[in-house]
Amino acid sequence: MGITRDRKRFREVGEQRREDLAEFISHGDLGGSGPDRIRIPIKLVDLPEFVYDRREAGGVGQGQQGQPQPGQPVDPQPGDGDEDGDPGEEGGEHEYYEMDPEEFAAELDEALGLDLDPKGKRVTEEVEGDYTDVARAGPRGTLDVDEFFKRGLKRHLATDFDGDYVREGLFVADADVDDVFTWARTKRIPVSRAWIVDAAAELETELETPTSALDRWESFDELERELQMEPAHARIGREGFRTVPFRREDERFRHPEIIERRERNVVVINVRDASGSMREAKRELVERVFTPMDWYLTGKYDEAEFRYIVHDADAWEVDREEFFGIRSGGGTRISSAYALVAEILEEYPFAEWNRYVFAAGDSENSGTDTADSVIPMMESIEANLHAYVETQPGGSGPNARHADEVERALGDADNVAVARVGGPEDVTDAIYEILSTEDGAEATSEPREVSP
Missing domain, CATH: 3.40.50.410 (von Willebrand factor, type A domain)
Structure with missing residues (x-):
């Protein structure tokens, strides 16, 4: 059992010790390989075998009756390689390690220190990936509710203002529409002049008094000291999100990402x-x-x-x-x-x-x-x-x-x-x-x- 196991181990070692890749490229027989299969010779190793000991020594166990005596030549036996025949009639059997081009490329990368990373060019297929892209139009079932809400809320926060606070500007003594509009702009309140004109008209109708006669505040500075403008987010928190006026322009619909396979x-x-x-x-x-x-x-x-x-x-x-x-x-x-x-x-x-x-x-x-x-x-x-x-x-x-x-x-x-x-x-x-x-x-x- 030990000899059989050792013989198998020696053969496995021989198969692993194929010819060095660089040596094969420089000096080996490239013609034995094809475009899809590269054949690299395996280096042969000597397997263990018994040989006759020719030492001239006597001792127990010497052969008699036709058996060779110490020092006598041993007659060749069949299979020893001395049979009759012309030399070179048959070719020897050689072993090869075969690899495909993918394995060859990987080993050449390692042997020479290469790292070629091919780029895909020709598009062979387009597939739909995750729904990560958005567009302004699409089936109602693909409406991105989160994106719709965020866009509407963001627009509302950017354009909303405290209307009651701006109306108080019309109660500043001797202030007209232009004065209120200029003051609002310095406060970064996103109000239009037309809105102030409409608000002044409503007050005059409601109070039956020209806005120029309204003098609740001596100046805009006094107004700012006495009143605080309510931020939009605080007003939304108090009144609820139902007050946010969502618009069609805020709608976004989910579409699958188109992935090109090259x-x-x-x-x-x-x-x-x-x-x-x-x-x-x-x-x-x-x-x-x-x-x-x-x-x-x-x-x-x-x-x-x-x-x-x-x-x-x-x-x-x-x-x-x-x-x-x-x-x-x-x-x-x-x-x-x-x-x-x-x-x-x-x-x-x-x-x-x-x-x-x-x-x-x-x-x-x-x-x-x-x-x-x-x-x-x-x-x-x-x-x-x-x-x-x-x-x-x-x-x-x-x-x-x-x-x-x-x-x-x-x-x-x-x-x-x-x-x-x-x-x-x-x-x-x-x-x-x-x-x-x-x-x-x-x-x-x-x-x-x-x-x-």
Whole structure:
């Protein structure tokens, strides 16, 4: 039982110790994976087993009658690996750890210190949420009684005044309507002149005496000393809320909040130089950078579409299989690719799609094409991120100027990244440089600790 349990434990350890993610990206076989399933080799561990002790020593329990004696060679047994047969007839069985793009993206975030937070753009659904919005019209059953009451009360408190107190102003000696109106305004009483005119007319009718003859108070100061104006809230508290004149304009009706559900979608345009100078080593570096980024963005977004463009002096669209292998013998004019990028992106409005444009090559370009055409086109094409990856094994070539020109012109833009890859060891740094630019973090040239 102990051997069986230990053997199972050793096998579980072996399955957990898959190849380091960064090592896999830089040196592993990317071709064994598909767009929806990434296969990472499991590191093998030696399982415990019994071996024959060949020490030349006697002792109790030595075999007799045909059994091997100490120091004698042991004949090979069936299954020991020495059977007849041609070497290499059958392939060995290898084990892989499989992950989907979502898991790959999460692990790459952790391994490289990325934190890309995709934004939803295209509205896929509108749903009704809680009844938190209000409007002036609606079914009677949705009348917001609390809001109706608060609005009516607030308006009433702002416009109400103590009418009896204002009428007393008409009893000030020698005071006319204008005098009372001016006095009321200095007291911040929200009364209109027309109201005072009507009040004066009522008093004259009631008392059969002109208001100018009424002299109950010698001055407004005396009136203020002898009488106190009753505040509106005190009057409402005494008379009850039924005295508050609610109006139709105070009505508010509850409506459900409209919630837009947006799909996190992205279109990625991958561009590669396919001219004669892009030999196999350079093409492999492009694949090592672009393939993990495709997996990563597939895992980050709800919907991801990928388009592939290759170019020499002209540009044309290809499928994924052709993209990494195709090679031409022509020259190089990078602007031809960006013209095709702009045409393709017309199918993906920037208001509805997240857009990435990733280009790669050996930085060689014809004449002044970079300054005259490519850089203005990169500035005019709206995208979350423009990236250029220079692949120059062993260092930059004498005619490799494109990356430097782009960096000088657009290096300060927050949606432009330039990365250089001289060998597999630079791949993860290039991926970090590109993706950390999009997520708003500042790329750093300092070494990063990559977790195994």
